[in-house]
Amino acid sequence: MTTPLESAEPAVQAAGPADDRPARHGTLRYAASKAGGALFSIAMVIVGTFFVFRLLPGDPVRNLAQGRNMTPAQLDLERHRLGLDKPLIDQFLDFVGKTLRLDLGTSYEYKRPVLDLIGERLGPTLLLTGTGLAIAVSLGIWQGTRAGWRHGTRFDRFSTGASLVLWSVPTFWLGLLLMMVLGVGIGPIPGLFPFRGIESVDAPDGFAYVLDVASHMVLPCLTLVAVVYAQYLLVMRSSLLEEVSQDYITVARAKGLRDDEVRRRHAVPNALLPTVTLVFMRIGFVVGGAVTVETIYTWPGLGQLFYEAVRVPDFTLMQGTFLLITVAVIVMNTLADVVYHFLDPRVRSA
Amino acid sequence: MRKWLARLAALGVAVLIAGQGTTAALAQDPSAGKKILKVGATQAMDSMNPFLAVRLVSTSIHRWMYGYLTVPDSKTLQPSPDLAESWTTSPDGLTWTFKIRQAKWSDGQPITADDAAWTFNKMMTDEAAKTANGPAVENFESVTANGQDLVIKLKAPQASMLENPVPIMPKHVWESVTDMANYDAEKYPSVSSGPYIAVEHKKDQYVKLQANPNYWRGKPKIDELQVIFYDNPQAAIAGLKKGDIDLIGRLSPPEFEAIQNDPNIEAWNTQGRRAAYLQINHGATTNDGKPLGDGHPALKDLKVRQALHYAIDKQKLVDEVQNGLAKPADGSIVPPLYKDWFWEATGEEKVTYDPAKANQILDDAGYKKGADGVRTMPDGKRKLEFRFSIHTDTPIEDKLAEYLTGFFKEIGITLTTKKLDSSKFTEETGVTGLFDIAISGWSVNPDPEEVLATHLCSRRPAPNGEGGGTESFFCDDTFEKLYQEQLKELDRPKRVELIKQMQERLYTQAPIIAIYYTNDLEGYRKDKITSITPIPEDKGLLYGGSGYWPFYTVDVKATSAASAGGGGGSNTGLIAGIVGVVVVLGLGAFFLTRRRKSTADERE
Numbered sequence: 010m011t012t013p014l015e016s017a018e019p020a021v022q023a024a025g026p027a028d029d030r031p032a033r034h035g036t037l038r039y040a041a042s043k044a045g046g047a048l049f050s051i052a053m054v055i056v057g058t059f060f061v062f063r064l065l066p067g068d069p070v071r072n073l074a075q076g077r078n079m080t081p082a083q084l085d086l087e088r089h090r091l092g093l094d095k096p097l098i099d100q101f102l103d104f105v106g107k108t109l110r111l112d113l114g115t116s117y118e119y120k121r122p123v124l125d126l127i128g129e130r131l132g133p134t135l136l137l138t139g140t141g142l143a144i145a146v147s148l149g150i151w152q153g154t155r156a157g158w159r160h161g162t163r164f165d166r167f168s169t170g171a172s173l174v175l176w177s178v179p180t181f182w183l184g185l186l187l188m189m190v191l192g193v194g195i196g197p198i199p200g201l202f203p204f205r206g207i208e209s210v211d212a213p214d215g216f217a218y219v220l221d222v223a224s225h226m227v228l229p230c231l232t233l234v235a236v237v238y239a240q241y242l243l244v245m246r247s248s249l250l251e252e253v254s255q256d257y258i259t260v261a262r263a264k265g266l267r268d269d270e271v272r273r274r275h276a277v278p279n280a281l282l283p284t285v286t287l288v289f290m291r292i293g294f295v296v297g298g299a300v301t302v303e304t305i306y307t308w309p310g311l312g313q314l315f316y317e318a319v320r321v322p323d324f325t326l327m328q329g330t331f332l333l334i335t336v337a338v339i340v341m342n343t344l345a346d347v348v349y350h351f352l353d354p355r356v357r358s359a
Numbered sequence: 360m361r362k363w364l365a366r367l368a369a370l371g372v373a374v375l376i377a378g379q380g381t382t383a384a385l386a387q388d389p390s391a392g393k394k395i396l397k398v399g400a401t402q403a404m405d406s407m408n409p410f411l412a413v414r415l416v417s418t419s420i421h422r423w424m425y426g427y428l429t430v431p432d433s434k435t436l437q438p439s440p441d442l443a444e445s446w447t448t449s450p451d452g453l454t455w456t457f458k459i460r461q462a463k464w465s466d467g468q469p470i471t472a473d474d475a476a477w478t479f480n481k482m483m484t485d486e487a488a489k490t491a492n493g494p495a496v497e498n499f500e501s502v503t504a505n506g507q508d509l510v511i512k513l514k515a516p517q518a519s520m521l522e523n524p525v526p527i528m529p530k531h532v533w534e535s536v537t538d539m540a541n542y543d544a545e546k547y548p549s550v551s552s553g554p555y556i557a558v559e560h561k562k563d564q565y566v567k568l569q570a571n572p573n574y575w576r577g578k579p580k581i582d583e584l585q586v587i588f589y590d591n592p593q594a595a596i597a598g599l600k601k602g603d604i605d606l607i608g609r610l611s612p613p614e615f616e617a618i619q620n621d622p623n624i625e626a627w628n629t630q631g632r633r634a635a636y637l638q639i640n641h642g643a644t645t646n647d648g649k650p651l652g653d654g655h656p657a658l659k660d661l662k663v664r665q666a667l668h669y670a671i672d673k674q675k676l677v678d679e680v681q682n683g684l685a686k687p688a689d690g691s692i693v694p695p696l697y698k699d700w701f702w703e704a705t706g707e708e709k710v711t712y713d714p715a716k717a718n719q720i721l722d723d724a725g726y727k728k729g730a731d732g733v734r735t736m737p738d739g740k741r742k743l744e745f746r747f748s749i750h751t752d753t754p755i756e757d758k759l760a761e762y763l764t765g766f767f768k769e770i771g772i773t774l775t776t777k778k779l780d781s782s783k784f785t786e787e788t789g790v791t792g793l794f795d796i797a798i799s800g801w802s803v804n805p806d807p808e809e810v811l812a813t814h815l816c817s818r819r820p821a822p823n824g825e826g827g828g829t830e831s832f833f834c835d836d837t838f839e840k841l842y843q844e845q846l847k848e849l850d851r852p853k854r855v856e857l858i859k860q861m862q863e864r865l866y867t868q869a870p871i872i873a874i875y876y877t878n879d880l881e882g883y884r885k886d887k888i889t890s891i892t893p894i895p896e897d898k899g900l901l902y903g904g905s906g907y908w909p910f911y912t913v914d915v916k917a918t919s920a921a922s923a924g925g926g927g928g929s930n931t932g933l934i935a936g937i938v939g940v941v942v943v944l945g946l947g948a949f950f951l952t953r954r955r956k957s958t959a960d961e962r963e
Contacts, residue, residue, distance in 0.1 A: 082486060083486055083489055083490070083493055084825055086486040086487065086540075087490075090487075090540055115541070118405055119405075119406075119543070119562070120406060120411065120540065120541050120542075120543055121541075121543060129562070185593055188593070188594060188597050189597065192597060192601065193597045193600050193601045194601070200601050203603070204594060204597060204598075205587070205589060205594055205598055205603065206564050206565075206587075207564075210397070210564075210565050210567070210585055210587060211390040303590075304590045304591055305590070305591055305593075305594060306594065307563070307564075307588065307589050307590045307591070307594060309561075309562070309563055309564055313563065313590060316590065317403060317563065317590075322782060
């Protein structure tokens, strides 16, 4: 991410010169105010989470019983165990206090601390969605740049068309399609990749284990990339198109620079800014995993955990995962704001 | 273009190298030569602790792991010896003495009556230990052990004593557990007395079980039983087709049709243990008799319920909603699989599809049709417009609703569909009574007492909405009397007769209308499983059955070294595992070419 900074002069030219020193202080102050805002949002989310999940229909204890005949004594015991027998305000204070101490409670269903469950699932989620995001971002930026630069060519039309189709295809359907074609195999195409879980049940050790996990990642990753990369492509393409019409590009060209260089050194760094925001916002969601993709491929991540929690429904688990995801999104949005501010002088002077 | 060809070639080489690596790795697979059965499950395990676990998949796994006092006989489904090798009952039916078999736990310790007594006493004294099987010990006065003799004293006679659903736990392992509610029992290998020992459990991924060498019937034929979890049924079907799993149960008709024409798969279609029925709000009340909910008053009239029954073309529902994979119901909630208990209406009593008769009944009872073709109550106040509550996530119920709407329109009754998520559904149809007609269904155990008990007065919710577990808000003196009588009746044929009379009462009073008995649909790999005995043995169930019989008798081909990993074609192993390498090499190659290009730019 250093390149855009080093080559930010054209943008400065475009927006008028900015005073460097105060702006740095400004960035700190800006970051502090943004962080304050984020903390406030998180506090609101904590409050909101508690009440929203209590508005949901169904008695959690009865849901846990799953239609079995339970004596009132058993129901009372469960209520007591889950702290549901206390007045709402006590439950609320309890919840806030515990959340601040990073105690997200015990899952109704798994009977284990929610934080432990989340901890177990965070790794697989970051691996899958992180890899997926990295590929989607690189592919999207690369293809978007080409498409924008060679605007109107066959490559452009193909890229935009293909990405729009993938963007609009339902993830579930695409996932199943890939599973059938590349997982089970159709006609002469043999089944190539596993489509369940993160590893084989009898997973080997050492390097072979790495390969095993990698092979399990192929289909979920492919599905994830196929459906999300379009937005990077389209944003990159349109912001590059905008830059191309700017005067400084004409100037750069007039200097006799090679087309390739004008693109890489001048146009792309400026066009990257909106994409950066998008990437940061996405990272927030990455933490939450990709519920659909994880569910299709039984990937043991947070998305799957959330799905399972909703299915039961397991209120503490839902509450915990929901809280984590929201906080991640807020934090990443704040970071995006700050980084954007740092990268783009136009925001600073505004 | 040439550059791209070069990249593709590099990718090809990477694939080959990776493939070689995987093959080498698979050759050393420790599972090679072992007999492993992989069972697919689409429901995740809730707990490994049998005192807490309630889900079907969990209780199935516990049935493979632990011994019970008795098990259903593999031929007749009647109770037969398991950990209890014999038993006697006192003349008043209040004292039961079970002789516990001389056998060993999987850790070598002897199994004694003390283990069984501890298990039951734990449940009687610790509310948390009652979570899974509480009702089973409710009628127990005391449980004591004397050597190999287990003595259970009851508060009242209980004919279903021999279907006790509680797994016997090893006292020497479990007595140190103080906080039962929060104990997840994730300790491996487990100490068990059944055919299998759990050795590993990865949440929502798999459970590995190994054959128990100390099992009293003798070690199972296979070495390992793996239960592999899928979040999504389509993936599980795909897994079966590919050979990642060897057996899967509980399929829906469309899922079953997807495996029907696969030459490697045996599509297992047999009578099931489930009945699907309509639950009718005939005036829901609390257990102290206060009216509850907002059911349509017309449904309190037995005539209206009977007319509804006559208007349903059950054969059509079987053919078109269940794709022919069910049997139309002319009885109540006990499916024909249980030959002994099954009751079917005959003669005058039998309700067959007859819309004319349904119309006649309603006409005679004074429900006049209006100008719009919809009937009104005899007092003219309310139209016969009923709501039909179904689950949001079950497409087959949507289809059922469409057909029922059509059938009822024929007799001047409007039906509107009300979709509810499962928690709301349970609450409205089982506790608050906010429904007119609702879909329902139940999997029935070899002894139908418990499922019939869901229609007792006492199962209605208390005034504060607590307790309960009713299926119909039914409260009928005749039904109650028959239930009490069968409880005391230790003579099996006489008890069977009483249970049949209870079913008849449900059929004629119509608080529920059974529509069909769904088939048990399963599938397994013919090329992997060499033999498996269903329960009951003639044409019974596999995964969906009660007891461990199919999984004790199953035999499979040993895993060959070549296809160890995937279980499927050797291509899977060869080409799988590449992407990490491919991506790394591909990206490496990509950046390398870029680097070289950029230095070329620089030089220019």
